[in-house]
Amino acid sequence: xxxxxxxxxxxxxxxxxxxxxxxxxxxxxxxxxxxxxxxxxxxxxxxxxxxxxxxxxxxxxxxxxxxxxxxxxxxxxxxxxxxxxxxxxxxxxxxxxxxxxxxxxxxxxxxxxxxxxxxxxxxxxxxxxxxxxxxxxxxxxxxxxxxxxxxxxxxxxxxxxxxxxxxxxxxxxxxxxxxxxxxxxxxxxxxxxxxxxxxxxxxxxxxxxx
Amino acid sequence: xxxxxxxxxxxxxxxxxxxxxxxxxxxxxxxxxxxxxxxxxxxxxxxxxxxxxxxxxxxxxxxxxxxxxxxxxxxxxxxxxxxxxxxxxxxxxxxxxxxxxxxxxxxxxxxxxxxxxxxxxxxxxxxxxxxxxxxxxxxxxxxxxxxxxxxxxxxxxxxxxxxxxxxxxxxxxxxxxxxxxxxxxxxxxxxxxxxxxxxxxxxxxxxxxx
DNA sequence: TAAAAATTCCATCAATTGTTGGAAACATGT
DNA sequence: ACATGTTTCCAACAATTGATGGAATTTTTA
Numbered sequence: 001x002x003x004x005x006x007x008x009x010x011x012x013x014x015x016x017x018x019x020x021x022x023x024x025x026x027x028x029x030x031x032x033x034x035x036x037x038x039x040x041x042x043x044x045x046x047x048x049x050x051x052x053x054x055x056x057x058x059x060x061x062x063x064x065x066x067x068x069x070x071x072x073x074x075x076x077x078x079x080x081x082x083x084x085x086x087x088x089x090x091x092x093x094x095x096x097x098x099x100x101x102x103x104x105x106x107x108x109x110x111x112x113x114x115x116x117x118x119x120x121x122x123x124x125x126x127x128x129x130x131x132x133x134x135x136x137x138x139x140x141x142x143x144x145x146x147x148x149x150x151x152x153x154x155x156x157x158x159x160x161x162x163x164x165x166x167x168x169x170x171x172x173x174x175x176x177x178x179x180x181x182x183x184x185x186x187x188x189x190x191x192x193x194x195x196x197x198x199x200x201x202x203x204x205x206x207x208x209x210x
Numbered sequence: 211x212x213x214x215x216x217x218x219x220x221x222x223x224x225x226x227x228x229x230x231x232x233x234x235x236x237x238x239x240x241x242x243x244x245x246x247x248x249x250x251x252x253x254x255x256x257x258x259x260x261x262x263x264x265x266x267x268x269x270x271x272x273x274x275x276x277x278x279x280x281x282x283x284x285x286x287x288x289x290x291x292x293x294x295x296x297x298x299x300x301x302x303x304x305x306x307x308x309x310x311x312x313x314x315x316x317x318x319x320x321x322x323x324x325x326x327x328x329x330x331x332x333x334x335x336x337x338x339x340x341x342x343x344x345x346x347x348x349x350x351x352x353x354x355x356x357x358x359x360x361x362x363x364x365x366x367x368x369x370x371x372x373x374x375x376x377x378x379x380x381x382x383x384x385x386x387x388x389x390x391x392x393x394x395x396x397x398x399x400x401x402x403x404x405x406x407x408x409x410x411x412x413x414x415x416x417x418x419x420x
Numbered sequence: 421t422a423a424a425a426a427t428t429c430c431a432t433c434a435a436t437t438g439t440t441g442g443a444a445a446c447a448t449g450t
Numbered sequence: 451a452c453a454t455g456t457t458t459c460c461a462a463c464a465a466t467t468g469a470t471g472g473a474a475t476t477t478t479t480a
Binding site for chain 1: 429
């Protein structure tokens with residue numbers, strides 16, 4: 001049994017998939033309220049009622065976007081978990097940083113969407129339902145900061161959150177931060193990874209020692 | 211010569227100041243586009259045209275809010291600089307974290323405003339003009355990571371940015387993150403400070419050693 | 421190829437947006 | 451008491467919003 005959303009994702013040339021893809025980007029850039037259905041339609045190059053034909057209400061489209069992104073992140077985290085298993089702690093952390101950065105720099109609308117869901121209320125009470133709590137627990141276990149998903153210490157959670165948010169911020173805010181560092185995109189990516197590792201590695205390896 | 215904005219701030223009971231104060235909070239919560247002038251007026255308890263009488267266009271009011279917040283932050287940073295001078299590096303960092311956290315937790319609309327300016331475009335191209343670049347350089351010098359404002363290394367800047375953003379995120383996203391840590395507001399504040407120090411102190415003291 | 425189904429667009433809707441003119445209410449000085 | 455200036459609200463505006471009905475077009479099916 002294949003859901004309609006998945007069917008649309010299977011064929012990236014379907015109109016439904018094209019709309020979803022534009023919606024991801026534009027909802028990410030402007031947030032829920034500031035994005036108009038006309039903006040998305042124009043971006044796809046279709047009439048607004050075609051958009052409504054495929055996705056119904058704006059809110060439904062937004063929820064589809066969030067679900068889409070949410071699944072993608074989960075997949076990525078699973079991929080990382082596979083990649084790092086068996087490696088030393090330091091190597092695990094570095095692989096995780098590199099992989100997640102490459103993915104997010106390539107899909108900057110993902111951090112955009114997550115952050116605008118965190119920080120901005122919208123007028124119609126549409127809520128972001130990203131299962132952050134689950135992600136955090138998964139990361140903690142993958143990084144062997146905890147044996148059991150249920151038993152992650154509050155300090156470990158807070159540190160993971162801090163690093164995770166730092167990644168999102170650096171990527172989502174590149175247009176803002178890069179001029180401050182006065183550098184190219186490539187070097188920016190490099191500096192971000194370096195900074196994250198610099199922060200992350202001591203934060204987690206120190207914790208391990210006790 | 212006292213500007214109109216400063217005159218309004220001098221008397222916090224003036225209508226102009228009340229509007230500015232509500233505008234700070236609501237622009238922070240909803241971002242520029244999603245905030246309607248009617249929402250602000252309702253929050254103050256006045257008719258919408260009274261708001262226009264005092265502040266003119268929405269954009270002007272927003273810019274006044276940004277300038278207000280911007281000045282407040284600069285004052286706070288100066289205060290911190292005075293407080294930490296002469297102390298050891300570790301003490302400096304800890305005082306800075308404590309002071310800035312206390313201030314921001316008490317004025318959560320400040321991180322809200324900054325973050326929504328970073329990450330969310332708005333439809334009318336209204337730009338956030340917070341002099342982040344300057345702040346970063348000031349912090350670098352205050353923390354003695356650089357002798358000269360002009361000569362802050364790109365790595366130092368990136369690390370300061372990382373910590374600064376982490377603070378803003380934790381405070382602005384409290385309603386999102388605190389349930390994940392399943393704790394009280396007071397303990398949340400404590401954990402945030404702890405986490406920041408944990409990240410900050412090694413990040414900056416290690417840098418010092420070479 | 422013709423009927424049926426799916427897709428697209430045009431025109432329009434009511435609600436909400438930023439913004440303003442002008443009348444009322446209030447305050448101040450004479 | 452009166453005139454003058456300031457502040458507030460009511461009513462309205464044009465533009466934009468999310469959303470829909472229905473005609474026109476394209477695609478699929480038989």
